[in-house]
Amino acid sequence: MEDDAAGKEAPRAPVGTHDVLWPESSRWEQLVSSFARSAGRAGYGLVVTPLIEEVRLFRRGIGEASEVVGKEMYELVDRGGRQLALRPEGTAPVARAFVQHRPAVPWKAWYATPAFRYERPQAGRYRQHHQLGVEALGSPDPDLDVEVVSLASDFCKELGLQEIDLRLNSMGCLSCRPGYVIVLAAHLHDRRDRLCGAHRDRAELNPLRVLDCKTPECRAVSLDAPALSEYLCDECREHALRVRQGLEALGIPYAMDRLLVRGFDYYTRTTFELRSRALEAAQDAVGGGGRYDGLVEAIGGPPTPAVGFGIGIERVLLACDAEGCFGVSPPVPHAFVVDLAGGGHARDLTAELRRAGLRSQRAFDGKSMRSQLRSADRSGAIAAVIVGEREAAEGTVSIRMLDGSGTQEEIRRAALVGRLRELVARASGDGSAPGA
RNA sequence: GCGGCCGUAGCUCAGGUGGUUAGAGCGUCUGGUUGUGGCCCAGAAGGUCGGGGGUUCAAGUCCCCUCGGUCGCCCCA
Known part of the structure; x- marks a missing residue:
């Protein structure tokens, strides 16, 4: 286009x-x-x-x-x-x-x-x-x-x-794998008419890949193919054994999977998949x-x-x-500042709370109180900090809990950070005060 | 690269055999409360029905093409 x-x-x-x-x-x-x-x-x-x-x-x-x-x-x-x-x-x-x-x-x-x-x-x-x-x-x-x-x-x-499921296998090393690949290639060659369409012609190119193929045809051929584990050199055999012993010692369950062949050429010895x-x-x-x-x-x-x-x-x-595991609930604001007196208080108070380590949000664009409180509620904030004309004139703030209790108190503005920490700690139920 | 299914509002979806201004729920916004959220109620905004072409008096609906999404093959995390 x-x-x-x-x-x-x-x-x-x-x-x-x-x-x-x-x-x-x-x-x-x-x-x-x-x-x-x-x-x-x-x-x-x-x-x-x-x-x-x-x-x-x-x-x-x-x-x-x-x-x-x-x-x-x-x-x-x-x-x-x-x-x-x-x-x-x-x-x-x-x-x-x-x-x-x-x-x-x-x-x-x-x-x-x-x-x-x-x-x-x-x-x-x-x-x-x-x-x-x-x-x-x-x-x-x-x-x-x-x-x-x-x-x-x-x-x-x-x-x-x-x-x-943890599946484990050994790919051998550069000294023993080539020998196996020759044996495998011969096995596959003899049964090439039983392989799936995709691998019938490609089996020669990369015989190991066939083991990884999930089609019933290839699987059948792979399952009675000679196992790589039978062709490992002494060092690789010993290495594989020690890995298995280690996993058993740590109580990590695993299953050997002789068809586990991973797609990159660089793998040697241990390969595994979860x-x-x-x-x-x-x-x-x-x-x-x-x-x-x-x-x-x-x-x-x-x-x-x-x-x-x-x-x-x-x-x-x-x-x-x-x-259904590892669900994460993102952090909610500690306070949502509702400003009915121009927006400057919200600007200053959110900054002050954040500098004190408290998560605080606010609304913008001079919304109505109803709208600001709705936003506060939807943000999941623990408390709304309300500054109306009266609070602004008197140097106070109203703190309204958003837990459904409707409890509200009016305090000196200078006491806000300390009081919020108490309320947040109480609401969190763990006695820890954030940002302290 | 190949195949199946699907594209209607911000989201999830309705819209028998083509027929006047395309609907719902949720969300958003406003109001019911001259300064009080959730619940409820009223209202509003929001769509060239993915795009293009064709058939037809008439296409969201049928046909073709195209783009996108999704699932599968191959391969891989």
């Missing part, structure tokens, strides 16, 4: 993107701060990396053959001719930052960031979605895998999610991650073992909705 035709239409958020307005946004706020606390307790520090990266970072890191890199990246050329991409995921940029700055290992970082993929949106899948994640670089210790998995699992539990049984939608994975011992080297850094995970904010909130 041309600009002048489209110009009559109001602009809207691009396909697959969404605005998050209050009060839904306050859930986001709390989700992120809750995640920050969890990660912070475990010694992970916030890392903020650019939304744009050189395209080759993702090509080399995630893998040229992956869907995400091949078809779904938002790529752009800037005015200087640089080939850039909006990040399709969170791990590669963190690995890039590690290579660039070489912090002391183990380097443990968490992030909250949007990620972009050009795909058709559907329930739980967007072109811009948001992830919370952690990455721990510099140690091959299986206990680090356990730490990362438990962080993800405990976080879901903290939100109140009950219906989460799925919600409560989600009806096709997109039931709320988070996933694993070990990626080869990634840092692949993007030009020193050989560096690492492990991490990402959780999709939108999906985890969908899961919370489905389970």
Whole structure:
């Protein structure tokens, strides 16, 4: 559509993107701060990396053959001719930052960031979605895998999610996986006529992907395929065992899933996924991650073992909705100032209350008292602070409780902050005075 | 990239087989109370029925195209 035709239409958020307005946004706020606390307790520090990266970072890191890199990246050329991409995921940029700055290992970082993929949106899948994640670089210790998995699992539990399945698998390493892939490819080749249409021709290209296919045809073939676990080298076998022992020691329930093959090339050894049984939608994975011992080297850094995970904010909130947990009631104002004497009092009093640490609001545009009180009521404020002509003349304010009791008192204006703190503490029932 | 379903007020939706000024609930605003919210009552504002074309005396309603939304496939958080 041309600009002048489209110009009559109001602009809207691009396909697959969404605005998050209050009060839904306050859930986001709390989700992120809750995640920050969890990660912070475990010694992970916030890392903020650019939304744009050189395209080759993702090509080399995630893998040229992956869907995400091949078809779904938002790529752009800037005015200087640089080939850039909006990040399709969170791990590669963190690995890039590690290579660039070489912090002391183990380097443990968490992030909250949007990620972009050009795909058709559907329930739980967007072109811009948001992830919370952690990455721990510099140690091959299986206990680090356990730490990362438990962080993800405990976080879901903290939100109140009950219906989460933790699925676990090992992808082997660069020394043992290729051998398995050959065996798998042979298995699939012999049964290629039984695969689903999409994979019949592509099985040779990336045999592991077939294991992930959910069609009944592919599943049948996959289920009697040789298991990767049977082909692991001694080191990978030992690593997987120690991870399982660690999870059991921490009482974290999990299920081995030998068909769990994640979509990025960089995964080695541990891979895991958190799925919600409560989600009806096709997109039931709320988070996933694993070990990626080869990634840092692949993007030009020193050989560096690492492990991490990402959780999709939108999906985890969908899961919370489905389970009816993690409801958040946004903070209500402590006081709503009603000004019948010109508006200057509302201006001054809201500022004074806010400086004292109290949440205060007011109406604008010189509305009637009825209208201002209605707004006060709808704001959920604990009390209305009323300044009419009389209060203005006498240097007082009237405080009307909005709890339905109709109680109202008139006090000296200088006593307002102190009195409001008392009333708010009483109304909150916890004896704590805000802003004190 | 492909397929199903759906676009009527700010929101959620009614509007048999085409028929005069397109409706409701909620929300918003005003009033019933010369300075008192919620409940109630009265009233108002708000729509080129997504857009374009076609059929017809007549289209929100039927047909085509297009845009958008949504769900699914692929893939992923």
